[in-house]
Amino acid sequence: MARELMKGNEAVAEAAVRAGVAAYFGYPITPQTELLEYMSRRMPELGRAFVQAESELAAVNMVYGAACTGQRVMSSSSSPGVSLMMEGVSYIAGTELPMVLVDVMRGGPGLGNIAPAQGDYNQIVHGGGHGDYHSIVLAPANVQEAVDFMALAFDLAEKYRSVTVVLMDGMLGQMMEPCELPAMLPMKTEFPDWAVTGAKGRERRFLTSINLNPTQQEITNLRMLNRWAQVEANEIRYREYFMEDAKYAVVAYGSAGRISLSAVRTARAEGIKVGLLRPITLSPFPREAIYQASRKLDGMLVVEMSSGQMLDDVLAATRFTVPTEFCARIGGVVPYPDEVLDSIRNLVKGPLTTEGHPRDRWLKRMAERN
Amino acid sequence: MQTEVIIAGFGGQGVLFAGQLLAYAAMDEGKQVTWIPSYGPEMRGGTANCTVIISDEEIGSPLVFHPKAVIAMNRPSLDKYEPMIKPGGVLIINSSMVDRKATRTDIKVVEVDANVVAEKLGDKRLSNMVLLGALLHQLGVMPAEAIEKALRSHLPERHHKLLPQNYEALHEGARFQVVEI
Numbered sequence: 001m002a003r004e005l006m007k008g009n010e011a012v013a014e015a016a017v018r019a020g021v022a023a024y025f026g027y028p029i030t031p032q033t034e035l036l037e038y039m040s041r042r043m044p045e046l047g048r049a050f051v052q053a054e055s056e057l058a059a060v061n062m063v064y065g066a067a068c069t070g071q072r073v074m075s076s077s078s079s080p081g082v083s084l085m086m087e088g089v090s091y092i093a094g095t096e097l098p099m100v101l102v103d104v105m106r107g108g109p110g111l112g113n114i115a116p117a118q119g120d121y122n123q124i125v126h127g128g129g130h131g132d133y134h135s136i137v138l139a140p141a142n143v144q145e146a147v148d149f150m151a152l153a154f155d156l157a158e159k160y161r162s163v164t165v166v167l168m169d170g171m172l173g174q175m176m177e178p179c180e181l182p183a184m185l186p187m188k189t190e191f192p193d194w195a196v197t198g199a200k201g202r203e204r205r206f207l208t209s210i211n212l213n214p215t216q217q218e219i220t221n222l223r224m225l226n227r228w229a230q231v232e233a234n235e236i237r238y239r240e241y242f243m244e245d246a247k248y249a250v251v252a253y254g255s256a257g258r259i260s261l262s263a264v265r266t267a268r269a270e271g272i273k274v275g276l277l278r279p280i281t282l283s284p285f286p287r288e289a290i291y292q293a294s295r296k297l298d299g300m301l302v303v304e305m306s307s308g309q310m311l312d313d314v315l316a317a318t319r320f321t322v323p324t325e326f327c328a329r330i331g332g333v334v335p336y337p338d339e340v341l342d343s344i345r346n347l348v349k350g351p352l353t354t355e356g357h358p359r360d361r362w363l364k365r366m367a368e369r370n
Numbered sequence: 371m372q373t374e375v376i377i378a379g380f381g382g383q384g385v386l387f388a389g390q391l392l393a394y395a396a397m398d399e400g401k402q403v404t405w406i407p408s409y410g411p412e413m414r415g416g417t418a419n420c421t422v423i424i425s426d427e428e429i430g431s432p433l434v435f436h437p438k439a440v441i442a443m444n445r446p447s448l449d450k451y452e453p454m455i456k457p458g459g460v461l462i463i464n465s466s467m468v469d470r471k472a473t474r475t476d477i478k479v480v481e482v483d484a485n486v487v488a489e490k491l492g493d494k495r496l497s498n499m500v501l502l503g504a505l506l507h508q509l510g511v512m513p514a515e516a517i518e519k520a521l522r523s524h525l526p527e528r529h530h531k532l533l534p535q536n537y538e539a540l541h542e543g544a545r546f547q548v549v550e551i
Contacts, residue, residue: 005397031409114409175432176390176405178397262430336435
């Protein structure tokens with residue numbers, strides 16, 4: 001199939017359309033707005049529902065209602081907007097409904113700025129809304145992956161009755177890359193037995209997240225956890241580069257992952273045996289893969305566009321047994337591969353240690369630099 | 371093999387479009403390519419730039435600190451990017467808009483009087499095409515015909531009457547030679 005040159009945000013929108021999204025609800029915010037804008041044109045053209053809500057809060061609750069029908073529904077936003085949605089996301093999770101959310105992260109906290117960042121990691125990967133639930137989180141590193149992950153996100157959301165977040169950042173949203181779009185899927189015609197589709201001639205179905213009986217709530221939560229165990233068993237995804245003979249490895253996802261790839265290639269050309277492990281599912285996290293890889297390594301480097309939010313998960317995955325260093329730019333500053341390369345060289349130079357915390361050493365280096 | 375190009379100038383000079391055209395041409399030539407704009411709160415007359423990376427393999431960082439080539443369409447862009455170009459790289463200067471010479475001696479510099487050439491061709495908005503023509507001639511990653519093909523394939527039909535002028539602008543740009551520093 002012919003490749004098309006598309007902006008990340010628009011490619012994601014078209015991919016969702018082709019995955020059969022029946023309704024989109026959203027509210028504009030940079031650097032995600034092209035996604036909503038594209039939907040505003042494309043969805044009505046196909047006779048599907050598009051609503052620009054009065055706020056993110058309204059948008060997510062429209063998603064909540066529409067998700068109850070078993071149709072494919074989604075929203076998208078960027079960091080501050082996603083924060084506003086979190087109450088609704090928790091309700092959707094608590095009601096065990098499938099939902100796809102795209103978060104095109106920007107610099108924060110607060111209103112921050114519109115530059116690319118990865119500061120929503122903890123919010124998205126470790127919950128977001130209140131209460132006991134997990135979301136599936138997919139982190140593309142290029143436009144083609146972002147496209148491919150949209151259909152996957154809907155499939156996973158439905159299979160596990162789960163919130164699935166496609167976690168991108170402003171760089172992926174704004175860049176153009178060639179991509180192959182999938183064929184248009186037919187719209188769903190069959191709906192699961194929990195969906196509210198009109199109760200004429202059958203027992204009514206009841207969907208809610210309220211459960212005033214703690215024992216019953218516990219049963220619900222355990223059911224969700226057992227489902228999550230299935231997600232962890234079946235859905236972990238990651239990609240490895242140059243790992244076969246690696247003595248050192250960079251762990252980084254999304255934009256930080258592809259920036260690291262450039263640095264790893266240059267380091268390889270210098271003779272450093274370094275590889276890259278790029279988590280694709282941030283939740284479930286590729287813990288075991290990182291642990292197994294780490295056992296063969298002399299040292300690891302975690303690279304993020306946030307202040308070591310994933311670093312803590314990587315350290316836990318390695319069971320704190322592998323000397324690890326940390327490299328990051330934050331607040332919307334995008335690291336150049338050169339900075340990652342310097343960190344790889346410094347890691348190799350040593351001293352290699354498992355003492356102290358990599359974040360503390362990074363913070364000290366940042367203080368010296370400024 | 372990877373080639374990185376930064377195109378920079380004032381908003382409205384066709385900086386982003388020139389980059390997109392390069393990206394379309396690279397894609398149609400079967401290459402990997404990434405186009406990324408600066409997307410701050412921009413306005414007409416403010417600065418704009420984009421980075422285009424063309425490669426034979428999966429592209430890592432979409433941003434580079436040391437590009438292989440730069441088109442500087444105004445003075446601030448020349449001041450900012452000249453020092454960053456890789457040794458042996460290419461610098462295309464729109465000399466109609468820049469009041470100083472390049473200072474690097476370890477790169478290929480081409481001064482293109484792009485606005486004058488464009489106006490001679492009948493439309494000063496063609497200056498970005500003139501500069502792109504000069505760049506392609508020096509870079510050698512793609513023939514100028516690849517850009518012509520990209521224009522034909524990706525420009526909406528209603529603009530096709532402008533194609534001959536654009537082709538001519540590309541060819542005029544390619545006539546400019548490297549200057550001695």
